[in-house]
Amino acid sequence: MLIIAGLGNPGAKYEKNRHNIGFMAVDAISSRWRFGAPRAKFQSVISEGEVEGQKILLMKPQTFMNNSGNAVGEAARFYKIPPADIIVFHDEIDLAPGRFRMKTGGGAAGQNGVRSLISQLGPNFRRARMGIGHPGDPQLVMPHVLGDFHKAEQPWLEALLNACADVLPFAVKGEDQRYQGEVLRLAPAPKFSPRQAAQTAKGD
Structure with missing residues (x-):
């Protein structure tokens, strides 16, 4: 069995935040592949299914971002x-919007959900790691990550989420x-800097 967890914050208030792109990725995977009905377990919303014959546990921790490790750790120990x-799957401000990188190991790079998982x-x-860009000023990081994706960002966001789901068998x-x-290849990142992306996101 594999665990695939998306990081985010629970509740309608946070649903469309950049910080919740991990939840969005898990939702896209659940929609693309055959997974059972969501249910509550391991301090999370979970669903179970298979991808290319491999059993998968999908998780969206409901502990709020900073305590994500409590939920994923509980499931990992149980199984x-x-x-x-x-x-x-998690947001990464040090990657330009729409960029995507796989990585094993390393530090948290300021991502509190990742820090909790490491613990x-x-x-x-x-x-x-799913790029959402940096606003250019450390004081603007919190409103940036807890702000909703702007409508101008939707094309690359939708393409990235769909690509993550469509080619998941390689990760599996x-x-x-x-x-x-x-x-x-399926979802090339848009051609602008993180600063330009932040300015675009303020433009609505």
Whole structure:
């Protein structure tokens, strides 16, 4: 079994936030592949299914972002799943909007959900890092990540989410670099800087 977890904050208030792109990715995966009805378990909304014959547990922790590790850690201990079989989708301000990178191990890079996961699992889980860009000023980071995606960002966002779901079998087979390449082939990142993206997001 693999765990695929998306990070975000629960509740309608946060549903369309940039910080919730991990939840959006899990929703796209659930829609693309055959998963059972969502239910509450492990302090999360979970659903179970298969991708290319591999059993998958999808998770959206309901602990709020900063305590995501409590939920994923509970599930990992219950099923005795090692970090190498855990994929976490999360927002990444150090990547330009629409960029996508797979990474195993390393630090949290200021992402509090990832920091919580490291505290529970150690560093060696697999991270699907989804770029949302940096607003250019550290004081603007919080309103940026907790702001909704602007309508001008929807085309690249939808393309990225669909690509992450469509080519998931590569990640399921452990081919993370191939997965990254296929996602970027299907959903090329838009051609603007993070600062320009932040300015666009303020333009509504």
